[in-house]
Amino acid sequence: xxxxxxxxxxxxxxxxxxxxxxxxxxxxxxxxxxxxxxxxxxxxxxxxxxxxxxxxxxxxxxxxxxxxxxxxxxxxxxxxxxxxxxxxxxxxxxxxxxxxxxxxxxxxxxxxxxxxxxxxxxxxxxxxxxxxxxxxxxxxxxxxxxxxxxxxxxxxxxxxxxxxxxxxxxxxxxxxxxxxxxxxxxxxxxxxxxxxxxxxxxxxxxxxxxxxxxxxxxxxxxxxxxxxxxxxxxxxxxxxxxxxxxxxxxxxxxxxxxxxxxxxxxxxxxxxxxxxxxxxxxxxxxxxxxxxxxxxxxxxxxxxxxxxxxxxxxxxxxxxxxxxxxxxxxxxxxxxxxxxxxxxxxxxxxxxxxxxxxxxxxxxxxxxxxxxxxxxxxx
Amino acid sequence: xxxxxxxxxxxxxxxxxxxxxxxxxxxxxxxxxxxxxxxxxxxxxxxxxxxxxxxxxxxxxxxxxxxxxxxxxxxxxxxxxxxxxxxxxxxxxxxxxxxxxxxxxxxxxxxxxxxxxxxxxxxxxxxxxxxxxxxxxxxxxxxxxxxxxxxxxxxxxxxxxxxxxxxxxxxxxxxxxxxxxxxxxxxxxxxxxxxxxxxxxxxxxxxxxxxxxxxxxxxxxxxxxxxxxxxxxxxxxxxxxxxxxxxxxxxxxxxxxxxxxxxxxxxxxxxxxxxxxxxxxxxxxxxxxxxxxxxxxxxxxxxxxxxxxxxxxxxxxxxxxxxxxxxxxxxxxxxxxxxxxxxxxxxxxxxxxxxxxxxxxxxxxxxxxxxxxxxxxxx
Numbered sequence: 017x018x019x020x021x022x023x024x025x026x027x028x029x030x031x032x033x034x035x036x037x038x039x040x041x042x043x044x045x046x047x048x049x050x051x052x053x054x055x056x057x058x059x060x061x062x063x064x065x066x067x068x069x070x071x072x073x074x075x076x077x078x079x080x081x082x083x084x085x086x087x088x089x090x091x092x093x094x095x096x097x098x099x100x101x102x103x104x105x106x107x108x109x110x111x112x113x114x115x116x117x118x119x120x121x122x123x124x125x126x127x128x129x130x131x132x133x134x135x136x137x138x139x140x141x142x143x144x145x146x147x148x149x150x151x152x153x154x155x156x157x158x159x160x161x162x163x164x165x166x167x168x169x170x171x172x173x174x175x176x177x178x179x180x181x182x183x184x185x186x187x188x189x190x191x192x193x194x195x196x197x198x199x200x201x202x203x204x205x206x207x208x209x210x211x212x213x214x215x216x217x218x219x220x221x222x223x224x225x226x227x228x229x230x231x232x233x234x235x236x237x238x239x240x241x242x243x244x245x246x247x248x249x250x251x252x253x254x255x256x257x258x259x260x261x262x263x264x265x266x267x268x269x270x271x272x273x274x275x276x277x278x279x280x281x282x283x284x285x286x287x288x289x290x291x292x293x294x295x296x297x298x299x300x301x302x303x304x305x306x307x308x309x310x311x312x313x314x315x316x317x318x319x320x321x322x323x324x325x326x327x328x329x330x331x332x333x334x335x336x337x338x339x340x341x342x343x344x345x346x347x348x349x350x351x352x353x354x355x356x357x358x359x360x361x362x363x364x365x366x367x368x369x370x371x372x373x374x375x376x377x378x379x380x381x382x383x384x385x386x387x388x389x390x391x392x393x394x395x
Numbered sequence: 396x397x398x399x400x401x402x403x404x405x406x407x408x409x410x411x412x413x414x415x416x417x418x419x420x421x422x423x424x425x426x427x428x429x430x431x432x433x434x435x436x437x438x439x440x441x442x443x444x445x446x447x448x449x450x451x452x453x454x455x456x457x458x459x460x461x462x463x464x465x466x467x468x469x470x471x472x473x474x475x476x477x478x479x480x481x482x483x484x485x486x487x488x489x490x491x492x493x494x495x496x497x498x499x500x501x502x503x504x505x506x507x508x509x510x511x512x513x514x515x516x517x518x519x520x521x522x523x524x525x526x527x528x529x530x531x532x533x534x535x536x537x538x539x540x541x542x543x544x545x546x547x548x549x550x551x552x553x554x555x556x557x558x559x560x561x562x563x564x565x566x567x568x569x570x571x572x573x574x575x576x577x578x579x580x581x582x583x584x585x586x587x588x589x590x591x592x593x594x595x596x597x598x599x600x601x602x603x604x605x606x607x608x609x610x611x612x613x614x615x616x617x618x619x620x621x622x623x624x625x626x627x628x629x630x631x632x633x634x635x636x637x638x639x640x641x642x643x644x645x646x647x648x649x650x651x652x653x654x655x656x657x658x659x660x661x662x663x664x665x666x667x668x669x670x671x672x673x674x675x676x677x678x679x680x681x682x683x684x685x686x687x688x689x690x691x692x693x694x695x696x697x698x699x700x701x702x703x704x705x706x707x708x709x710x711x712x713x714x715x716x717x718x719x720x721x722x723x724x725x726x727x728x729x730x731x732x733x734x735x736x737x738x739x740x741x742x743x744x745x746x747x748x749x750x751x752x753x754x755x756x757x758x759x760x761x762x763x764x765x766x767x768x769x770x771x772x773x774x
Contacts, residue, residue: 129514131514132511132514135510135511154599155537155599155600158534186626187626189598189630190598190599190601190626190629190630190633191598191599193572193595193598219568219569219570219572220533220534220569220570221534247565247566250569251565251568251569254569259654275638275654275670276659276668276670278654278655278657279655280655289655291654291655
């Protein structure tokens with residue numbers, strides 16, 4: 017056992033193996049620091065917005081680190097309901113809450129199947145749920161949506177990025193009911209497919225899970241949703257589902273909401289289109305939420321530099337909410353441009369914004385033909 | 396309280412209201428007789444096939460009638476796990492099992508939320524689950540699929556036929572993720588959308604629920620599925636999803652598996668196509684299963700006449716497994732044919748089979764143009 021510090025929390029963890037692989041189920045994964053920073057900031061947003069005590073669930077707690085950070089780092093009042101069915105986790109979690117001097121009336125620790133734990137809260141209603149499963153979150157989504165209060169926020173992590181991003185398309189089809197696209201913005205496509213799935217599973221119960229934040233890192237996706245309820249608002253989300261046509265020859269991309277409008281050939285180059293989706297074609301970020309996270313992160317010492325850097329990028333990115341982006345190095349290679357412009361120049365040339373998905377990625381609202389024309393002019 | 400008899404079972408039920416509406420949740424609904432007859436016959440099929448004691452779940456038992464009939468009418472050995480979260484149901488059920496002299500080691504009676512009840516059986520595995528919820532079965536499908544043994548059979552009832560058959564298309568989209576079609580075979584479309592949903596929810600867990608029987612009655616759908624497991628067999632089911640193009644002008648219908656092949660206009664008459672789906676485009680009946688149900692029903696006195704009649708029709712129908720059928724009266728009206736042929740003549744003219752969905756419905760593998768040509772010849 018050893019003690020580590022993250023944010024304002026100290027936690028006991030069993031000794032780590034020498035190498036922590038990104039796709040290993042681990043008790044405490046230091047690579048998820050940004051993820052937990054974001055979760056803390058998301059909770060702070062809700063706490064300020066509602067201005068009252070919040071009921072917070074951490075249904076797959078492991079070390080308890082998230083819940084402890086929530087309690088120590090939220091300015092408003094919070095009560096945490098931590099849960100883990102694993103005996104060891106259950107015991108260490110208790111230690112960890114004590115170690116951080118959390119008063120006993122501020123938390124409850126449960127040892128149940130996560131779905132049972134969530135569903136038992138019906139009629140009670142959590143304001144904030146942080147779901148961070150190993151692998152796909154699909155088996156928990158309905159329970160989470162049902163367990164939440166209207167206006168509450170879901171902070172969601174998914175580590176099965178490989179199927180969602182096109183490495184295992186058949187798995188994606190079985191688990192998410194959609195076809196991925198293995199192109200230069202495959203992670204964005206993966207996030208959009210995951211958002212579709214979350215909305216779809218909740219819609220079964222007339223629950224509207226409105227996406228307000230999306231972030232992709234090498235081995236995981238992070239999303240925030242606000243819960244609303246009712247047929248009309250749910251229909252409004254489903255209206256924003258559709259397919260994405262992508263041309264692997266000229267990089268043309270066309271979101272299509274009406275299946276009748278799908279076309280087999282790229283109108284730009286005549287190559288056969290590939291089809292991704294169905295997926296969420298709406299916005300990935302609610303600007304007000306992003307703005308808050310960004311500002312709040314800068315003011316906090318306990319938030320990591322990496323988190324601050326990412327939020328700055330996403331703030332820029334949320335100003336140009338296109339479906340897909342261009343990768344400058346790929347554009348240059350395709351078009352035979354010998355000298356790749358730096359990202360500042362590229363932003364000007366394409367009237368775009370940077371994206372957190374790729375170092376040299378650019379979001380632009382210019383039509384595809386115009387992007388190619390401007391790229392050619394760089395020759 | 397009064398006692399009624401159904402099949403070989405006697406059961407106590409609270410007094411019925413004067414009028415039992417088809418869409419009222421009732422404790423014992425005499426209109427579901429055919430449904431329960433079919434469930435008994437489906438279990439007999441599995442019992443003969445596996446030739447061993449079967450573990451049977453009735454997660455929403457109400458009066459307990461189904462479980463009691465299973466025990467009294469199956470030739471092989473059966474153990475029934477009945478469950479109802481309602482206090483009154485729980486008490487009356489106990490009475491009813493005793494009233495029928497069922498030995499105590501042949502059944503267990505539980506009082507839990509149906510999803511909890513099912514999920515607790517993980518690692519145990521039911522051979523046969525009869526799920527008959529009030530309304531949509533969607534909230535229970537995953538728990539059922541997970542609770543079953545490979546090779547087991549699900550006997551499923553759904554009473555929310557209105558959304559599935561096009562009366563509430565937006566509800567259908569939210570709950571089932573598909574567009575219904577309010578045409579002359581709207582109930583078949585509804586069944587195919589429901590099948591898609593069951594397959595989709597199970598596929599999330601690499602479980603393949605293979606449809607082997609479909610039946611539609613005024614206010615409910617009845618389906619049987621065999622459970623299999625694994626990526627390959629599940630992919631094979633998903634390959635059979637697709638859209639259905641339907642022309643409300645000339646009644647043309649075209650199943651389309653590849654979304655790129657969707658076309659906006661009916662090639663026959665030029666009218667705008669309507670789009671249904673995604674839905675299951677594969678077979679609705681496994682012939683061997685239908686044949687067994689049909690034969691077995693004829694031999695049993697306790698099976699209702701109506702059940703026997705329906706199974707005879709479905710046996711005929713399962714010989715011509717088209718997507719959609721024609722309704723002779725509608726064809727005649729559309730084409731201005733003054734004298735509608737009787738069903739025997741219609742079968743000959745269109746080289747088709749009758750369908751249980753409509754008294755004057757005909758399934759035929761003739762191309763649409765040929766159907767219209769032959770109908771014209773009746774003038």
